[in-house]
Amino acid sequence: VPLLDYGSTSSSNLDTHREVELNEIYEMIGTGFTQVLYWTLITLVAYSDYADLTVISVIMPSLKCEWELSSYFETGITLATFGSYALFSIMFGKVSDRYGRKTVLGWGLLLLTLGTLVSAFSPNKWIFLATRFVVGASVGINFSTVICLAVECSKSSLRAYGCTITVLAAILGTLIVNILAYFLLHIVGWRYFIVISGVPAVPAFIL
Numbered sequence: 001v002p003l004l005d006y007g008s009t010s011s012s013n014l015d016t017h018r019e020v021e022l023n024e025i026y027e028m029i030g031t032g033f034t035q036v037l038y039w040t041l042i043t044l045v046a047y048s049d050y051a052d053l054t055v056i057s058v059i060m061p062s063l064k065c066e067w068e069l070s071s072y073f074e075t076g077i078t079l080a081t082f083g084s085y086a087l088f089s090i091m092f093g094k095v096s097d098r099y100g101r102k103t104v105l106g107w108g109l110l111l112l113t114l115g116t117l118v119s120a121f122s123p124n125k126w127i128f129l130a131t132r133f134v135v136g137a138s139v140g141i142n143f144s145t146v147i148c149l150a151v152e153c154s155k156s157s158l159r160a161y162g163c164t165i166t167v168l169a170a171i172l173g174t175l176i177v178n179i180l181a182y183f184l185l186h187i188v189g190w191r192y193f194i195v196i197s198g199v200p201a202v203p204a205f206i207l
Helices: 022-029 033-067 071-099 101-120 125-152 156-197 201-206
Strands: none
Touching: 033 071, 033 101, 033 125, 033 156, 033 201, 071 101, 071 125, 101 125, 101 156, 101 201, 125 156
16 A cells, blocks of 8 residues: 655655555544444444354254254254355355455355255255254354454454454353243244244345
C-alpha cells in the first residue's frame, strides 16, 4: 500500500513513498466504526456456527424416536458434521486468502442458512445426514475465516481481544442452545428448534 506524502505529519516514524503493512495502517487509524462492525459480524458468525453444531446433540433423542436410528447412524451423523467441519477448515483458509474473506464468508453463511433450513424439514434420515455434512462444511468455512478477520481487522493491541470475542461467542452459542432446548424443544419440536437456533445466521449474512 503506497503511503502518500503528507509532509511533516505525526506519522514521522513511517517513510513516505514506501509500502506499508496493513497493521501499520490500523495502528494509524485506530479503532472505529468499521472495526466494531467487523467484531459484530465475527460474534454473530461464531455464535451461529456453534449453535448449529450443538443443536444436533440436543435433538438426537427426538431423531432417534422419529426415525428409529441405530447407534451406528447416530455416529454417522456426528462424523458427517464434524468431519466436514475439519476438512473444510483446512481447505478454505487458503481459498479465502485467494478470493477474499468477504466472498468466502458470504458463501459460507449462505450454505449454513440453506443447510439449516433443509435439515429442519428433512423428509428422512438420509437427507438429514447429507444436510448435516453441508452444515459442518459451512461451519468450517465460516469459522476459519472469522478467526482470520479477528486478527487482520484489529490493531495489534486488540488482537487478543478479537480472538477472545470469537471463542466466547462460540461458547455462548453452545450454552444458549442448551438453555433454549430445555424450555422450547418439547414445545416446538426438533424441526422448528433447528430453525430457531439458526436465526442469528440471517443478520450475519446481511452484514
